[in-house]
Amino acid sequence: MVKKTFKAIDRSFAFVEEWSLFIAVVVALVTAMANVVLRKATSSINIYWSDEVVRKVIFFTTYIGCVAAVRSRSLIRIDALPQLFPVLKRLLTLVSHLAVLVFSGIMVYLGTRMTHMIYQDEYATTATLQIPEWIFYAVLPTMGAMMFLRTLIVMVEDWRGKGSDE
Structure with missing residues (x-):
């Protein structure tokens, strides 16, 4: 049941x-x-909001990419010690997972608070597109929750010996 x-x-x-x-x-x-293309092809046409879109996409992809990194076991971690002392590999992997759980818990807590705070400010909108900023802040607790659950899944896989630990 849990596996499913x-x-x-x-x-x-x-x-x-x-x-x-x-x-x-x-x-x-x-x-x-x-x-x-418009800037180079014409001298007068410019999409003034394109930079804002790119900035918001970078923000979004950074945080959602963290969740994907947990799935592929690609988060940054110290791997020199397990190579020097193979007996510590399981312990250090557990410590790494616990650190990710703490980080994701903080992201849920602070992200929820920040999202709520920005939601209360009716003037908090993006500069050019006038999209409410709370929408972008909502990525933080969402990412934190997804990262937390994904890390628990990876921990169970590691515990059962089915993880692809490197």
Whole structure:
């Protein structure tokens, strides 16, 4: 039962990660390319909001990319010690996972508080597109929750010996 639940969560998260990252990058790429082409082809036409779109996409992809990094076991961690002392590999992997759980918990807590605070400010909108900023801040607790669950799944896989630890 737990295995099926973890597998369903993993597939759902993978779908959300892959498609949201794909769509965000395509939007940023098309917007930036259109702006460059228009700027070079004409001297008067410029998409004034393209820089803002690219900045927001970088923000989004950074945080959602963290969740994808947990899935592929690509988060930054110290791997010299396990190579020097192989007996410490499981312990250091556990410490790494616990650090990610603490980080993601902080992201949920602070991200929720920040999102709520920005939501209360009716003037907190993006400079050119006038999109409410709380929408972008909502990525933080969402990412934190996804990262927390994904890390728990990876920890269970490691515990059962099915992880692809390197």
